[in-house]
Amino acid sequence: MSAKYPYHPPFKKFIISTPYLSRNTTSAYQQTQCHILPRIPVPMRAKKQRQPLxxxxxxxxxxxxxxxxxxxxxxxxxxxxxxxxxxxxxxxxxxxxxxxxxxxxxxxxxxxxxxxxxxxxxxxxxxxxxxxxxxxxxxxxxxxxxxxxxxxxxxxxxxxxxxxxxxxxxxxxxxxxxxxxxxxxxxxxxxxxxxxxxxxxxxxxxxxxxxxxxxxxxxxxxxxxxxxxxxxxxxxxxxxxxxxxxxLDIIAAKERKAGMERERKLQRLHKGPSLALDIGESDGQSEDEMPGFLDIDSMSDESYGSPESIDNLNLNTRGALADFNENDENVVDLTRSVEVNVDKIIKRESRETHDFNSIPSLSVKQNPSDNDSSSVKSEDMSNSPWMSxxxxxxxxxxxxxxxxxxxxxxxxxxxxxxxxxxxxxxxxxxxxxxxxxxxxxxxxx
Incomplete structure (x- = not known):
């Protein structure tokens, strides 16, 4: 048998040969004519990403x-x-x-x-x-x-x-x-x-x-x-x-701090005898000298009026004063580092010095202790939490x-x-x- 359908242009027509199952017929195959519908495109599914087991x-x-x-x-x-x-x-x-x-x-x-x-x-x-x-x-x-x-x-x-x-x-x-x-x-x-x-x-x-x-x-x-x-x-x-x-940084910082302290002590010892000598000489003056009168013959141009004499006078007077008051709580803050406290003391001393604006400008050498303190402050310390x-x-x-x-x-x-x-x-x-x-x-x- 053959199934006949009205012809439609978009459809394709072909013949399918199938075996004839009846024993009474003489032909072995029967031709069957049919049409198939066009395939509708199916959207591709996104591949699912593998998941660990x-x-x-x-x-x-x-x-x-x-x-x-x-x-x-x-x-x-x-x-x-x-x-x-x-x-x-x-x-x-x-x-x-x-x-x-x-x-x-x-x-x-x-x-x-x-x-x-x-x-x-x-x-x-x-x-x-x-x-x-x-x-x-x-x-x-x-x-x-x-x-x-x-x-x-x-x-x-x-x-x-x-x-x-x-x-x-x-x-x-x-x-x-x-x-x-x-x-x-x-x-x-x-x-x-x-x-x-x-x-x-x-x-x-x-x-x-x-x-x-x-x-x-x-x-x-x-x-x-x-x-x-x-x-x-x-x-x-x-x-x-x-x-x-x-x-190593902590050891080096301690050594530099100890060196700074030794230099300060030596400077104080060096400045102290000069002041004592000046006081002794002033006490040993002649009693017959009238106060308010100066011995013009004993005076020289090198004694007064020179920058060196002014510098020595100021240094001697500074040597007799203490660097800082130990009873002052504002000097040292135990919660801060050593470098911060040293810098604070140096700044405090600089504020307490006299006004030298009226004195001629002098070429003053920087103390080596100041250089050491700045080097300690500027040096990069290791940020490790371990101390050693x-x-x-x-x-x-x-x-x-x-x-x-x-x-x-x-x-x-x-x-x-x-x-x-x-x-x-x-x-x-x-x-x-x-x-x-x-x-x-x-x-x-």
Whole structure:
């Protein structure tokens, strides 16, 4: 049979040959004529971006004891760090902002580590475990909570980077449907390390979704993690060098201050005998000399009226006066630095000097002490919060001791697995993403 339809120009007409199923007919095929409708164009759907299958979440934070806190700054520094890293965890956060969060958090922890180091070191308690704590991060499968979590190679590197950043230790525990990373050590440091690890883990997985293929994705993740490890090691070296420079600057400033004090004492001793000699000579005058009359024969042009005599007279009178009153509270401010107090004293002395406008201009040499004070003030001191290299080294050793005494378990290192990256370009891209941030910000002048 053939189905006939009225011909329509836009439609195409063709013949379809189909096998005839009846046994009574002699022809094997039957020709069928039909028309098809034109195809309606379907708009292309936007490709949905890949989402990571695993996600890290902080499930436990160490409890900070109130008695361990030294002040409002110590209590509030942890809140500032948490706000900084919570902003980095936001979906709209860029790569640069997320990586900058690690640097900012590490810098915020530096002043707290100074006070915490003094607190732990000067503690009267024998055990330092009371200052310790543990914070846990759980990695689960997002799509199916019952499936086993795959161990990623970059996760271990990222965890070690966080431990280096925030001076703590970590270990992992495998469960049936999750992997838990525990950060232990000083309580506040473990909380910051756990939050930073959660942010870094999730961000690395999100960034790697833009790469296609298992080799490129794997290489990129490892590249970012290796960049974080290198960043942490470099920051610790820079921190140690800054502490060493700060210690040398403090020693040099103290030596210059001591030299300035010695020079001032020598100047006062040098000026004192000349005044005593003048007083003795005035007392030893002849009694028969009438007051109000001068011996014109004994006078010379060099005695009076010359600039040298005026200069010596003023210097001698200044030598008998005290440099400053020790009972005056406005002279020294203990809340300020030594350089500020020295400059304040020098300015105070200059205001108390006599008016020399009526005296002819003289070529007065500048005191070397003034040059030293200006050099001390103009010299750039290191902005490290650590006062010495020994203090920083002691804190790092103390953080390890706190972690060991808190856990009280000897951990064993597992068998290390060699990580081989096959896509070198993706690896380099991941490494470069870790180097986008300038980790040595310029100081505001």
């Amino acid at each position: 695993q996600r890290a979440t902080v499930i436990k934070t160490a409890q900070v004891k109130p008695k361990d806190s030294l002040g409002s700054l110590d209590r509030g520094v942890l809140i500032k760090i948490q706000k900084c890293l919570s902003r980095a965890r936001h979906k709209s956060t860029t790569e640069s902002e997320a990586k900058a969060a690690l640097f900012v958090a590490q810098k915020l922890m530096a002043p707290y580590n100074v006070s915490q180091a003094d607190l732990v070191t000067n503690s009267d308690y024998g055990s330092k475990a009371q200052y310790g704590g543990v914070s846990k991060v759980e990695i689960i499968n997002v799509k199916n909570r019952t499936r086993r979590v795959i161990k990623k190679a970059f996760v271990h590197k990222s965890a070690k980077a966080m431990c280096t950043f925030f001076d703590c230790q970590c270990f992992s525990t495998d469960y049936e449907t999750s992997i838990a990373w525990s950060f232990f050590g000083i309580a506040e440091n473990t909380v910051t390390a756990a939050i930073a690890f959660e942010m870094a883990h999730n961000k690395i997985l999100d960034w790697a979704c833009s790469y296609k293929g298992g080799s490129a994705t794997f290489s990129y993740r490892v590249g970012v993690a290796d960049g974080l490890v290198s960043m942490a090691n470099c920051e610790k070296k820079i921190e140690l060098e800054a502490a060493r420079k700060k210690e 290299e020994t203090q920083l080294v002691r804190f790092r050793a103390t953080s390890v001791q706190v972690a060991d005494e808190y856990l009280n378990i000897k951990l064993r290192m597992g068998k290390t697995r060699t990580v081989v990256t096959r896509n070198y370009s993706a690896y380099r891209e991941g490494w470069k993403d870790s180097e986008k941030i300038d980790f040595r910000p310029r100081r505001l002048e």
